[in-house]
Amino acid sequence: MLTFFKDLWSYPFLVNAVLAAVLASIAAGLTGSLVVVRRSTYLAGAVSHSILAGLGLARLLQRRFGFDGLTPMMGAVLVAVGVALLAARLTARGKHRADTVLSAIWTGGMALGVSFVAATPGYQDDLMSYLFGSILLVSGPDLAWMAAMDVLILGVMAVCYNRFLAIAFNEELARLRGVNTAVYEVVYHVVTALTVVLLVRVAGIVLAIALLTLPAAAAGLLTRRLDRMMAAAVAIGVGVSLLGLAVSYGPGWPPGATIVEIAVLVYLAAAYLAKKRGGN
């Protein structure tokens, strides 16, 4: 841990990692709180795994067919948003079984990704970093993109907070009280998809769900209002990811995995605290 603080001043990539952790935690805390209270963490799971298809397809088109402007991240954003909207449409008002639809998207997306990677010439080193996270490789432009995403998510939350809360509380009641729930559902799903893409950049596909849900779940155990839950989730996320970075750096552990392990411990501690305080 001491090595981390000593090196922080001499290596810019560590500063980038710290900034990435903070930026990711802001998005994760805000969106994750909504995802957790709406019990839709499986949506986030399906989106994160299907991102591999977007990454793989973009890379395939780039390398094999010369679409130079199409970066893997653009592919990820397009597929994530598309998949989230598709899932929202298919599962709206119990049209199809939500868990079944999400499993199909989850596995289908991953499988397509693997096929696209196999069809692409060359060694796919940075695609592997998307799978398992690459917080130590985050670049300056990545940070700018993440900051822009945070501003967007903060803006959407500020404008839609009341409506998001009412829909999460009871969709039918919100609709009957005059909220155009269809529009807000689209906004919610797009924001969730974008947040997942951002988290994938930091934590990797496999661990993005943990960053999205664990700090929010811990915050939900400690607070009784959504706005406070969001604030607490951001704080817990920042704390957990910085601690994970610092702890993993010296011994050379994988930072993403370390962050998630600490997040799980914090969640368990919050559950213990909530129980001790007599909450249910």
Next chain:
Amino acid sequence: MSGERMATAEPAIEVSDVCFAYGGQEVLHNVSFRVGRKSLVAVVGPNGGGKTTLLKLLLGELEPRFGTVRVLGGTPSETRVRIGYVPQAVPFDPRFPVSVSEAVLMGRVAKSRFGHYGPTDHAAAADALERVGLAGFGRRSFAEISGGERQRVLIAQALAGGSELLLLDEPVANVDPEHASHLYELFKALTSEVTVMMVSHNLSVVTGHATHVLCVNRTAGLHVIGEVASETFTEAFGGVLTAIRHDADCHVLDPSTAMHVPHHGCG
């Protein structure tokens, strides 16, 4: 028709010759009734008799196959924001992070333009909480209050939004008997300002408080409750039987029978 409407105050609900079917199965047949403003109507009838379907028609969630539904002087979709629907029970996550006042403010969610509620919204919410007897509950968590109190909060939510008609689906289904009778008293008190229509199973309590009973069993008939007669019968029969006056010349002594027989020539 319009002359009639000019003569009397616009009724809260006006259902004319409505038929509704799910696929080939007709649920409501030739239903017509009018509910005047500030009435307290109890909707009774067997399970599967069409009570919930009728509520959904009044909310504009379903469209009648034939006939017309007018609520508060317009079609349900036009007047929906003035109708306060209160569901039987909100499928509720005990950890859902919302306070009582936030839940009440949701009644005004479509009125607030941006993320946060203004002073007018907060004043309306506080007023609504007071009207349902929950003044001072605002800061408590919605999760930690009782089932009866949650029903009151949802009613306050509807009132805060400016509802002129409350549609309550089994409002006391999850409430113990003592709180249930308090709720019925609340509904009665609310009719000084708004119209209340509630679906209920408990006939003896309903008939003690409601001004009208709507019997729904494929068809529907609206009956004025004979208050004096009701008390008389309660004494005479130990509260089991209640008089429902169908028409001047038609008395039905057992309301459970009244629901099962067609209303030939009655109402």
